[in-house]
Amino acid sequence: MSKPAFTFPGQGSQAVGMGRDLADNFVEAREVFAEVDDALGLKLSAIMFEGPEDTLRLTENAQPALMATSMAVIRVLEARGVTVAGAASYVAGHSLGEYSALCAAGTFSLSDTARLLQIRGRAMQQAVPVGQxxxxxxxxxxxxxxxxxxxxxxxxxxxxxxxxxxxxxxxxxxxxxxxxxxxxxxxxxxxxxxxxxxxSAPFHCALMAPAAEAMREALAAVEMKAPVVPVVSNVLARPISDPGEIRNRLVEQVTGMVRWTESVSWLAKDAGVSELYELGTGKVLTGLAKRIDPGLTAQAVGTAEDIEALIAARG
The missing domain is CATH 3.30.70.250 (Malonyl-CoA ACP transacylase, ACP-binding)
Known part of the structure; x- marks a missing residue:
């Protein structure tokens, strides 16, 4: 039996109040949010916990916010003995979630991931004038x-x-x-x-070419390690582990199609994965999993209660 895959949500899953339950219950989550705030020079955690919603929805805020919540879950699980390398066979994330997956698997540091996503969100927003x-x-x-x-x-x-x-x-x-x-x-x-x-912008299309160039530059400047488990690439719908290839595919991903159906199908059919855990805010990917392959069991892990249930189930 293949081990579960960990998946990470994309834009649209953000909501005011995200991560607050984790911060209230776990010191590891508070440390993640503090590190992200420091990396961005912005009290992003306050926007996440209290809003306003239109500020949270801004792409340059929503992207690092979703990643921060996913990483808070990861750090809490790690502190309780559930590691990515030990518990997962693969990681995958929807669009910006691919960065969360790579951070969870150790390719990027938390601070670098937060800064990359702020740059990515800003560059995507600026690539096309609003309304066009x-x-x-x-x-x-x-x-x-x-x-x-x-x-x-x-x-x-x-x-x-x-x-x-x-x-x-x-x-x-x-x-x-x-x-x-x-x-x-x-x-x-x-x-x-x-x-x-x-x-707020037309993501994953040819109009995003200026944002792809911004990410090429930003990714060239950060340290990248091989992930502890392979990441299923959005643009390939198959796993990769080489840092150079990961960098190139993340640049392609800005203008390319998110091949989520094929990615999840690959996990189920080719890799023999039967369980997916969606780590972070919301349950979007959990809902999609059942539609892609009814044989999959999928579970969202985003609250203190979810984390306790997962740890209890793992015995």
Whole structure:
């Protein structure tokens, strides 16, 4: 039996109050939040615990905040004998969650990960003027249909497939007008729903090229170690461990598609993983896992209660 895989949530899972329960109950969590605050020169933990929501939702805040909560869970588990190397066979994260996964597996230090995500969030936000880009979820269509819709909707603009989240849940990203055309085309082709997403920038599409360059520069400047377990890369949907390749794939990931369906399918079918633990805020990936492969058991671990239950279950 393969050991479980640890997964780490992406943007959209943030919520005011995130991490507070962990900080109230565990000194290790408080230490994580303090280190992230110091690294950013910003009282991010106060924004996480108390809001305001619109400040937390800013990409440059949401990304390190989600990572910090995931790492707080990891540090609490480690202090109780549940380590990534000992308990997990692989790590994987959705978009920014890939950085959380790499931090958990020891590739980046916590402070470097926080700074990288602040840079990433800022660069993604600045790549496209507000109001010029958009993303939309197209639900109930096959991937080939979505690719065809994106190609037809582009009309000389950008309309890329951004996230393959689960069968029947695919997200497109690009210029506002192109995304609006994609929504109408999807409705005409039998989508169950096609709706614009409340995001501040069109992530994971060609418009993010300036942010990819910013990350190339930022990643070149930080120390990277081989992860203690392989990371399943978003853009490859297979595991990698070489720091040089990880760096290159993280640059590609800014403009590339998050191949989450394929990543989870690889874990279940090729690696024989039967259990996923989603570490951090929310239960988005836990919900997607069941839709991708009904044979998987998935569990979210984000609160003191969840952590105690996991430790008790491991005996």
């Amino acid at each position: 880009g958009a993303m939309a979820a197209l639900l109930g269509l096959e991937m080939d249909d979505v690719k065809a819709i994106a190609a037809e909707a582009a009309q000389g603009e950008v309309c890329d497939v951004a996230n393959d989240n689960s069968p029947g849940q695919v997200v497109v990203s690009g210029n506002l007008a192109a995304i609006e055309r994609a929504i109408e085309l999807a409705k005409g082709k039998g989508a169950k729903r096609a709706l614009a997403l409340p995001v």
